[in-house]
Amino acid sequence: MFTAALLVPLTVSGQVGWTEHTIATGFSGAISVYAIDVDADTDIDVIGAAWNASEISWWENDGSENFSKHVVADNVAGVIFVYAADLDDDSDIDILGTANSGDDIVWWENDSMENFTAHTITDDFDGVHSVYVYDLDGDTDQDILAAAYNADDICWWENDGDENFTKHIIADNFDGAWTAYPVNLDGDSDFDVVGAARDANEICWWENDGSQNFTVHLVDDSFSGAHIVCAADLDSDGDVDILGTARTGDEIAWWENDGSENFAKHTITSDYDWPTFVQAVDVNADNEIDLVSAAYNANRISWWENDGSENFAEHTIDDNFTGAIPVQAIDLDGDTDVDVVSAAYGLNSLAWWESDFIGIEEEDTGYLPGTKCSSTFVSSAQQLNDYKDRRIFDVSGRELGYTSMQPGVYFIEDKGKIADKIIVIK
Structure with a gap:
């Protein structure tokens, strides 16, 4: 030999350790968070939404992870979800939010100096929850995809290139629609949609024929309290799988795509008290897709290590983050490893956890x-x-x-x- x-x-890869850092306190009813470089200074800032305060704010990172608060809006009744993207294609980051009580989808236009002007996309999308931005029709401008719990609807709003939006219905009987997520699920170069319906306990996907005519396909009709859904190639076989959380079932599961969009369910856990969010990401740089998640009743932030055969082992990041709702994995401090950001509804706070994993x-x-x-x-x-x-x-x-x-x-x-x-x- x-x-x-x-x-x-x-890098020698072992267990990943985490250090908590508070971003904000006193953010009443902190319910959503999204981390992105808002001010184009090459560090990662944090956007948050607070249900009780009816507020959307962003926290400016000074490059050393000291955060300064800037209020975007303080009159967004029932704000429940925030997202950010360059919606108007002017090379700066705009902010989007949904107001569950007001039935609103609003975007705030950045003037490139982080002064934000509100524009309402709709004010009658009953019980709106999730919102995402993608070019759904392939015309190089950014469209809007959203789900509404009370309306049982998944819809998209077509951007005409000047941020005038036309509503198109994808589904109007998706009982308790909570999440709609855009992804090219069938590998045919257009964007499809996967969705979760809390009252129907369903995970479905809608196939785009390339002309934005959508055909529904049932993935699962017994996913109790289906809450969040997203998609990624979890098993690294070249096709896109589906990942979701079940609020009343306390479950995180994934559905394996056989390459022809036939899906086989695999339960990751059924004992994760009220899972509110999940994201697929390689946490420990071993070229396997792991998960990060949050559980509201368990007050827990976790990551789930993939052993390479899609057996997932839970590692607790924090088990005292009261009312954890969103979670996002992102390299917040620019050291090439994966950190985690979340909001705690019960603590009225935003925080991030610094990974001690040593990047390449x-x-x-x-x-x-x-x-x-x-x-x-x-x-x-x-x-x-x-x-x-x-x-x-x-x-x-x-x-x-x-x-x-x-x-x-x-x-x-x-x-x-x-x-x-x-x-x-x-």
Whole structure:
């Protein structure tokens, strides 16, 4: 057996630790959050919505994660959801919000100096909840997709290019429509829609024929209190799967796409008290899609580690975040790892959790002693032990003894530096 020491700087991946940082307190009824670079200064800011305060505000990041509050609007009765995108294609970030009590969808136009002007898209979308921005008709401007609980509707608003919006109904009998999410589910280059209906306990998707005529397909009709739905290629097989939370069923599940849009359900947990949000993201940089989630009654923020075979192990980020509702995974501090942002309705607060995972660009790298080229060879794994202060890890971050190394891929740390990827060949 010999080893080839390839000087490729990679990171030893183990458990991810988290440090909580408060963004805001006294934000009465904090219910939604969205992190994005609002002011185009290359750091990530945070937008939040507060139900009791009827308020949408944004917090400016000074580049060192010190946040200053700016009020966008304080008269949005029943505000329940915020999102942000460059809606008018003028190279700045605009803000969108839904008002569940007022039945409103509103966007606030950024003048590029973060002065925001309100424009109402609709004021009669009864019980509106989620809103997203995507170019649904492929005409290069940004359209609006939303779901309304009381109206049982999923609709989209076509942008004419000048931010005049025309309503189109996708579904008008989706009982308790809570979420509508745009995604190209069938790989045909147009955007389809997946949706969750709380009262119908349904997950459905609507196939776009390319001309924005939508055909409904049932995915699941027994997902109790279907709440949030999104989509991602969870099993890395080249097609898009569906991911969702069930409010009354305390469930997080995913539906595996066989490549022909036949979906098989896999339950991740059925004991997560009132799951309110879930997002698919690679938390620990192992090229597998993990999840982050929030649970309102459990007061919990979690991430779920994918072992590569779509078995998900829960890791608690915070179990005392009272009334956790939204969650978003994003690199908030610019250190190349995945942080987490959330809002706590019961605490009237916004917070973010800093990951201590070491990103590739952060890791101090170096050569093995005695080598100055891109590769070197030694006669056996045991020979690596001739040097002091050297440690070997497998790809999951587990430290190994030299005698336990089998053929495979390993990482070597020498005097605190991640020096090489070691491929052991027998």
